[in-house]
Amino acid sequence: MDTSDxxxxxxxxxxxxxxxxxxxxxVRLSPSFISWLQAGPMMLVFLAFFxxxxxxxxxxxxWDYNEYQLLPTFSGRGYxxxxxxxxxxxxxxxxxxxxxxxxxxxxxxVWAITLFIGFWVAYFLAFHIKSKTWQMGLSLLCTIPFxxxxxxxxxxWIPLLGRNGLVNSGLLKIGVIDQPVEWLLYSEFSVVLALxxxxxxxxxxxxxxxxxxxDKSLIEAAYDAxxxxxxxxxxxxxxxxxxxxxxxxxFVITIVMGDFITIGVMGGQQIAAAGKIIETRLNALQFPAAxxxxxxxxAITFLIITMMSRIVDIRKEL
Amino acid sequence: xxxxxxxSFYVLAVFFxxxxxxxxxxxxxxxxxxxxxxxxxLTFPMNGVSTYWLSKLFQGTGIVDLGAAFRRSxxxxxxxxxxxxxxxxxxxxxFRRKFKAQSILFYSAIASLIVPxxxxxxxxxxxxxxxxxxxxxxxxxxxxxxxxxxxxGLGAHLTWTLPFGLLIMFAIFNRFDPRLEExxxxxxxxxxxxxxxxxxxxxxxxxxxxxxxxxTLSWDELARSSQAIGSVNTLPLDLQGLTTTVTKPxxxxxxxxxxxxxxxxxxxxxxxxxxxxxxxxxxGSDAGKGLV
Numbered sequence: 001m002d003t004s005d006x007x008x009x010x011x012x013x014x015x016x017x018x019x020x021x022x023x024x025x026x027v028r029l030s031p032s033f034i035s036w037l038q039a040g041p042m043m044l045v046f047l048a049f050f051x052x053x054x055x056x057x058x059x060x061x062x063w064d065y066n067e068y069q070l071l072p073t074f075s076g077r078g079y080x081x082x083x084x085x086x087x088x089x090x091x092x093x094x095x096x097x098x099x100x101x102x103x104x105x106x107x108x109x110v111w112a113i114t115l116f117i118g119f120w121v122a123y124f125l126a127f128h129i130k131s132k133t134w135q136m137g138l139s140l141l142c143t144i145p146f147x148x149x150x151x152x153x154x155x156x157w158i159p160l161l162g163r164n165g166l167v168n169s170g171l172l173k174i175g176v177i178d179q180p181v182e183w184l185l186y187s188e189f190s191v192v193l194a195l196x197x198x199x200x201x202x203x204x205x206x207x208x209x210x211x212x213x214x215d216k217s218l219i220e221a222a223y224d225a226x227x228x229x230x231x232x233x234x235x236x237x238x239x240x241x242x243x244x245x246x247x248x249x250x251f252v253i254t255i256v257m258g259d260f261i262t263i264g265v266m267g268g269q270q271i272a273a274a275g276k277i278i279e280t281r282l283n284a285l286q287f288p289a290a291x292x293x294x295x296x297x298x299a300i301t302f303l304i305i306t307m308m309s310r311i312v313d314i315r316k317e318l
Numbered sequence: 319x320x321x322x323x324x325x326s327f328y329v330l331a332v333f334f335x336x337x338x339x340x341x342x343x344x345x346x347x348x349x350x351x352x353x354x355x356x357x358x359x360l361t362f363p364m365n366g367v368s369t370y371w372l373s374k375l376f377q378g379t380g381i382v383d384l385g386a387a388f389r390r391s392x393x394x395x396x397x398x399x400x401x402x403x404x405x406x407x408x409x410x411x412x413f414r415r416k417f418k419a420q421s422i423l424f425y426s427a428i429a430s431l432i433v434p435x436x437x438x439x440x441x442x443x444x445x446x447x448x449x450x451x452x453x454x455x456x457x458x459x460x461x462x463x464x465x466x467x468x469x470x471g472l473g474a475h476l477t478w479t480l481p482f483g484l485l486i487m488f489a490i491f492n493r494f495d496p497r498l499e500e501x502x503x504x505x506x507x508x509x510x511x512x513x514x515x516x517x518x519x520x521x522x523x524x525x526x527x528x529x530x531x532x533x534t535l536s537w538d539e540l541a542r543s544s545q546a547i548g549s550v551n552t553l554p555l556d557l558q559g560l561t562t563t564v565t566k567p568x569x570x571x572x573x574x575x576x577x578x579x580x581x582x583x584x585x586x587x588x589x590x591x592x593x594x595x596x597x598x599x600x601x602g603s604d605a606g607k608g609l610v
Contacts, residue, residue, distance in 0.1 A: 034509075035417035042409040042480055043419065046426040049473030053441025054433070060444050070447070121337050124330040128323075138334070140588070145341045147534035148580045151557050152573040156344035159351055159361045166347075166362055197340065229326070250432060258434020261540055265561050275436050282545060287444060294437045301434065 057298075061291035070287055078292030082277075096277070100300070103274040106188070106263075107256045110195045114252050115245065117196070118203025122244075123237075125204075126211035127219075139208070146201045154194050154265045161185040161193075186268030194266040199255055203248035210244030211237070242311075250305055257301050274300075349577070352570040360567060371571035384572070391553040392579075394467055394475065395537040401472075402479040402532030407525060410487025411513070424484075431481040435541030438477055442546040446470045465548035474546035475536045482535065483528045490524045520598070523591040530587040534580055 029037075064075035086094035093101065121142065129135045145153065160166045161184040168180040183189055214237065222232040238245075260275030274297050281290035351358075355366025375384050413420065430438070446465040453461045464470075498520070502512040518525075540554045547555065553576055560569050 031415060032417055035412045035415055038408040038412035039417065039419070039423055042405045042484070043423050043426070045405065045473065045476050045480060046423070046430060049442055049470075050426060050430045050433075050438060050477045053438060053445045055441075056444040056448065057437060057441045117337060120330060120333055124334045128327045128330055141338055142341070144584060145345065147530065147538075147584050148345070148577050149538040149554055149557070149573070151538075151540060151554055151561070152348065152577055153345060155557075155561060155569060155573055156348045159347050160344055162361050164359075164361045169362075197344070200337075254432040254434060258436055259541075260436055261544075261558065265558065269562060275434060278436050278440065279544075282440065287440075287447075290440055291444065294440055297434060298437055301432075305432070 054298075057291045057294050060288055061295045063288045063291075065286055065288045075288070078286075078288035078290075081286075081289050082292050082296070095272075096296075099272045099277060100274060102272060103257060106192065106195075106273065107253055109192050110199070110256050111249060111252050113192070113196045114200045114203045115249065117200050118207055118248060119241075119245070121200070121204050122208035122211055122241075126208055126214075142201060142204055150198055150261070151265065153198060154262060157190060157194060157197075157266070158185065161190055186266070186270065188267070188271065190266045191263050191271060194262050195256055195259070198262065199252050202251035202255065206247040206251070207241055207244040210241040214240045246308055246311060250308055253304055253308075254301050257304070258297060345577070348570045349574050351567055352574040354567040354570075358567055360570075371567045372574070375568065375571050375575065384575075387551055387553045387556050388575075390467055390550060391537060394471060394552065395533045397468065397472060398475045398479055398536035399529050399532035401476060402483045403525060403529050405476075405480060406483025406487050406528050407521075409484055410491060411517075413484075413488065414491055427481040427484050430477045435478070436544070439474055439542045439545040442470050442474050442542075446546075463548065465546070467547065467550055467552075469548075471543060471547040471552075474542040475539050478539060478542055479532045479535050482531045486524060486528050486531065490521050494520070523594045523598075526587050526591050526594070530584065533583055537576075537580060537583075 060070065061078045062074055062076065064071040064073050064077055082096055083094065086097060125135060125138055125142075129138060158165070162168070163180045163182070163185070165184070167184060168177075171177045172180065218236055218240075219232060222236050227235065258275045260273065260279045263271055263273045263276055264279070274293075278290050278293045278297065281287075281293060347362075350364070351360075351362070352371055353367050353369065354364060354371060355368045356370040358365035409423065413424075443465070446463070446469070450461065450463050450465070453464070494517075498516055499512050502516045507515070538554055539552070540558060543552055543555055551559070553572075557569070557572055557576065560572070
C-alpha cells in the first residue's frame with residue numbers, strides 16, 4: 001500500500017474500504033477467540049512460571065533427600081526436619097517457632113510504621129495538594145526510588161549508620177554519647193529501618209488511590225454538620241480509605257514475611273526469619289526441606305491475607 | 319482557597335519533606351561517596367575527590383566482571399520490558415470484554431504479585447531441575463541444564479513485571495472513553511485500525527509507563543533471580559554478593575553505575591511521556607477549528 005492510500009485510509013477508513021483498499025479478512029474471528037488470543041500469552045506465562053512451579057513446591061516438599069540429590073519418593077522428612085524438637089521442647093518454642101514469632105514481630109513493627117507514614121503522606125498528597133500538576137510531581141517524587149535498586153538503597157545506610165558513620169560521629173560531636181553506638185547497623189533496628197525505607201511506597205499508592213476517590217463534598221458535609229477535623233478523619237476519611245489501607249497492608253505484610261534479602265544484608269546475615277530459613281536450606285541443597293518451609297510460609301501468609309480481607313468485607317456488609 | 323492554608327497543611331508539609339529526605343538522603347550519600355579519593359573508605363569524610371573507584375570498575379580490575387554482568391542485565395531488562403509491554407497491552411484489551419478464565423488470570427496476577435518472591439523463585443528452580451532430570455533420563459545423558467538467563471530467569475522476572483503491567487492497563491481503561499472507538503467503528507475502521515489509529519495513540523504515554531516498570535523492575539530484580547537465574551549473575555546479584563565482603567568504595571561505585579542506568583531510563587521515559595502528553599493536548603482535539 002502506498003502513501004496516498006495510507007493517507008486516505010487515515011482520513012476516511014470507510015471510503016478506503018469502499019474502494020477495496022483494505023485487506024478484508026474472509027474469516028471473521030469470534031470475540032471469544034480474540035479474547036483468548038489477547039489474554040492467552042499472559043496466562044501461559046503465569047501457568048509456566050508461577051502456577052506449575054507452585055505445584056512443584058508442594059510436591060517436592062513431600063520428597064526425600066540426601067546430601068547430594070532429590071529422591072522422588074514420598075517422605076515427610078522435609079516437614080519433620082523442620083519441626084524437629086517442637087514437641088519435645090514444649091513449653092519452650094522450637095527453632096522454627098521462635099523464627100516465626102520473630103518474623104511476625106518484625107512484620108508487625110514494619111506494618112505499623114509504614115501504615116503511619118504511608119497514611120499521612122497519602123493524606124497530604126490527596127487533600128492538601130490542590131493542583132493536579134503538583135500532585136503528579138510529588139507522587140512521582142515518591143515513586144522514583146521504587147524504580148531504583150533495593151540493594152543500593154540498603155547499602156546506602158552503611159555510611160550513615162556504621163560504626164564511624166554520620167550518625168555516630170554526629171552524636172559523638174554533640175556529646176550525647178561517648179562511644180559509637182553499635183546497634184545502629186546490622187541489627188534489628190537497621191532491618192526495620194531499611195524495610196520501612198524500601199516498602200512504605202506500597203502503602204502510599206493504594207491509600208492515595210482510595211483517598212483521591214473520596215467525594216470532597218462528603219468532607220464538606222461533615223464540617224457543616226459540626227464535626228471536628230478529628231471526627232471527620234475517624235468517621236469519614238478512614239472508613240472510606242479502608243480498601244487502600246487493607247491492600248497496602250497486604251503488600252507490606254507479604255513482602256516482609258517472605259523477605260530474606262533485606263533481613264540478610266541489613267541484619268549482617270545474623271538474624272533468623274521465615275524467608276532466611278528457605279534460603280539456608282537451599283544453600284545446603286536440601287530442596288524438600290526448603291520446599292516444606294515454603295509451603296508453611298505460604299500457608300501462614302495466605303491465612304493473614306484471608307483474615308485481612310475479611311475485615312474489609314465485613315465492614316462493607318455492615 | 320478560603321483564608322490561607324490550615325495549620326495541618328504546614329505540619330504535614332514538614333512531615334512529607336522529611337519523608338522525601340528519608341527516601342533520597344541515603345542514596346545521595348553513596349553517590350557522593352563513590353567519588354572518594356583512592357585512599358578513601360566506606361564512610362564520610364571524603365578523602366579527596368576522584369573517579370578512581372568508578373574507573374577501576376570500568377577497567378575490569380575491580381571486584382566484578384562489570385562488563386559481562388552489565389550486558390546480561392541490560393539484555394534481560396530489555397527483553398522483559400518488550401514482553402511485558404506487549405502481553406500487558408494485549409491482556410488489558412481482553413479484559414474490556416467478558417471472557418472465560420478472566421478471574422483466573424486476574425487472581426493469578428495478584429497472587430504472583432504477593433506470593434513471597436523466594437517461593438516463586440524456588441518453584442521455578444525446582445521445575446527446571448525436574449525438566450533437566452527428565453531430559454537427562456530420556457533423551458540426552460550429556461545435557462547440562464535448561465536453566466538460564468533467558469529461560470528460567472526471564473520467566474521469573476515476568477512473574478514480577480506482568481502484574482504491574484496488567485494493573486496499569488486496568489487504570490488506563492478505567493478512564494478510557496469507549497465512544498472514541500465507537501466513532502471509529504462507525505466511520506468504518508476495522509478492529510485493528512481502531513486499535514492502531516485510535517486506541518494506541520491515546521494510551522501510548524501509559525504504555526511507556528509499563529515499559530518503564532518492566533525495565534526498572536527487571537534491572538533491579540534480586541529475590542526472584544536468586545534461585546532461578548542459573549549459573550550466571552546479574553548486576554544486582556553481584557552487588558548483593560559484595561555486601562558481605564567489601565570494605566572499599568568499589569561497592570558504592572557499582573551502586574552508582576547501576577543507579578545511573580535506572581535514572582537514565584526513568585528520565586527518558588518520563589520525557590517521552592511528557593512530550594506525548596503535550597502533543598495530545600495540542601493536537602488531540604480539533605474542536606472549533608472548522609473543517610481542515
